[in-house]
Each structure stands twice: as C-alpha cells, then as structure tokens.
Amino acid sequence: MILQGYQVTLTPVGEDDLDLLRQWRNDPDIARQMLxxxxxxEEQQQAWFKKISRDPxxxxxxxxxxxEPIGSANIxxxxxxxxxxxxxxxxxxxxxxxxxxxxxxxxxxxxxxLNDYCFEQLGVQQLRAVVKATNxxxxxxxxxxxxxxxxxxxxxxxxxxxxxxxxxxxxxxALLSRSATRTNP
Amino acid sequence: xxxxxxxxQVFADSLAIPLEQVNDELTxxxxxxxDSTAHMVLVxxxxxxxxxxxxxxxxxxxxSVAKAREILAKHGVTA
Numbered sequence: 001m002i003l004q005g006y007q008v009t010l011t012p013v014g015e016d017d018l019d020l021l022r023q024w025r026n027d028p029d030i031a032r033q034m035l036x037x038x039x040x041x042e043e044q045q046q047a048w049f050k051k052i053s054r055d056p057x058x059x060x061x062x063x064x065x066x067x068e069p070i071g072s073a074n075i076x077x078x079x080x081x082x083x084x085x086x087x088x089x090x091x092x093x094x095x096x097x098x099x100x101x102x103x104x105x106x107x108x109x110x111x112x113x114l115n116d117y118c119f120e121q122l123g124v125q126q127l128r129a130v131v132k133a134t135n136x137x138x139x140x141x142x143x144x145x146x147x148x149x150x151x152x153x154x155x156x157x158x159x160x161x162x163x164x165x166x167x168x169x170x171x172x173x174a175l176l177s178r179s180a181t182r183t184n185p
Numbered sequence: 186x187x188x189x190x191x192x193x194q195v196f197a198d199s200l201a202i203p204l205e206q207v208n209d210e211l212t213x214x215x216x217x218x219x220d221s222t223a224h225m226v227l228v229x230x231x232x233x234x235x236x237x238x239x240x241x242x243x244x245x246x247x248x249s250v251a252k253a254r255e256i257l258a259k260h261g262v263t264a
Contacts (some may be wrong), residue, residue, distance in 0.1 A: 007241055007242075007245065100196055102214065103212060103214045103248065104214075104245060104248050105221055105224050105244060105245060105248075106215065106245045108221060132244060137214075140220065141221075144220070144221050144222065171225050172221060172225065175225055175228065175241070175244055176241055176245075177241070178239075178240050178241040178242070178244070179240050179241065180241045180242045182238055
C-alpha cells in the first residue's frame with residue numbers, strides 16, 4: 001500500500017531500497033538515536049527484509065519527497081499475536097536519512113501521513129513510542145504531535161490518542177497541505 | 186540612526202528573540218525558539234508583513250533567514 005499526503009509519499013520498502021536504507025541506518029548520526037546502535041550488515045538486512053516482507057504485524061516504508069527518497073518510516077503492532085489490522089496500539093518509527101531535510105519542517109510530513117493512516121484507516125486507539133531520554137529532539141518533536149509521557153527513565157515511554165493528535169496537528173496539517181508550485185521532474 | 190532589516194525584525198518578533206540574534210545564517214531548529222510552532226507563526230508574520238501568500242514548497246524550503254529572503258524575492262519582495 002502506498003500512502004500519500006502533506007507533499008510526501010510512503011512506498012513499501014523493496015529490494016531496490018535496501019542499499020540506501022542500510023547506508024542511512026548505519027550513519028552514526030542516525031544510529032546514535034536508535035535503541036540498538038550496532039552496524040547492520042548486508043546479510044542481516046536481507047534476513048530482516050525476508051522477515052518483514054511476510055509479517056502482518058509490521059510495515060516498512062521509504063519516504064519520498066519530490067520523487068527522491070529522503071528517509072524511512074515504519075509501523076509495528078503492539079501486543080502479542082496482534083497484527084496491524086487487529087492492534088489497538090501501534091508503534092510508529094521514522095528517521096530522515098537525507099541530511100537536507102533533517103532540520104526541516106518537512107520532517108513532520110511522513111509522521112502526519114502515518115498517524116492519519118493508523119488512526120483513520122487502521123482505527124487504532126493510541127500510538128506509542130519509546131525514546132531515549134537523551135534524544136531531546138525526538139521528544140520535542142513528539143510533544144508537538146500531542147504525545148504525553150507515560151514513563152520516564154533512561155527510556156521515555158510516550159503515547160498519543162486521536163483527540164490529542166488532532167488538536168495538536170491542525171495548524172501543521174493546514175500548513176503542509178497548501179498547494180505546491182514546484183513540478184516534480 | 187539606522188533602521189533594522191525588516192526581515193530580521195519579522196524573524197525577531199516571530200521567534201521572540203533579540204534582533205541581534207538574527208542573521209542570514211540562522212537556521213530552523215538550531216535554536217530552541219525556532220521550532221515547528223514558531224515556524225508556523227513565522228509564516229503567518231511574513232505573509233502579513235510582506236503581503237505575500239507562501240505555498241507549501243516555500244514553507245518547506247524556508248529553512249534559514251537567507252532562504253526566506255530568496256523566497257520573498259521570488260514573490261517580488263526585496264527584503
């Protein structure tokens with residue numbers, strides 16, 4: 001399934017994307033914010049790709065902007081035995097690989113697309129994330145989306161319900177939904 | 186007496202920072218005051234002050250004061 005909105009497109013990860021995704025994932029700036037920072041080998045990635053390709057509990061996407069890949073996003077069902085279609089809680093994840101867009105308002109766009117999909121299409125009750133306490137950028141980012149802190153420690157558990165999400169993102173959605181003048185090549 | 190650069194003044198007012206802190210190299214998300222919320226305020230203030238309507242490409246591309254100046258120039262505003 002391809003997801004679109006707010007100027008970005010999320011396409012399911014394919015074989016052709018793996019080299020770029022591994023390159024991004026192993027970039028120290030990105031790996032630093034991950035719960036596991038071990039570099040990913042080509043073999044590990046192939047095994048991961050086989051697993052996720054047939055796993056109904058998760059879906060991984062490449063984020064494209066102006067027809068170029070700029071990052072990666074994923075959603076995972078929370079709870080034993082749950083799939084994306086049966087879960088009441090979903091954990092979204094995202095990183096922007098292209099350094100031009102890491103410090104950019106555009107970084108909100110793929111999250112808005114994913115969150116809309118989770119709440120409005122999949123019908124989940126809440127989204128959940130676990131963020132390193134040292135990752136203040138991600139914590140601030142998620143706070144802007146309406147997330148509330150559930151547990152704090154070295155890892156911070158945060159959750160988001162639909163009502164809070166709608167309230168916090170109305171203005172941002174309007175801003176990123178204006179017409180765009182640039183024509184993609 | 187010199188008059189402040191009007192673009193710098195809009196940035197200072199929108200981000201609630203001293204005028205002296207604004208320069209062309211100032212970039213989105215590099216100071217706590219220029220976050221996503223302030224970016225939305227900034228867009229509204231730029232539109233009001235310079236009487237332009239920015240589209241989403243402008244809003245995304247406006248990642249620094251220098252870029253804002255370029256975008257305004259594209260709309261026929263010399264800031």
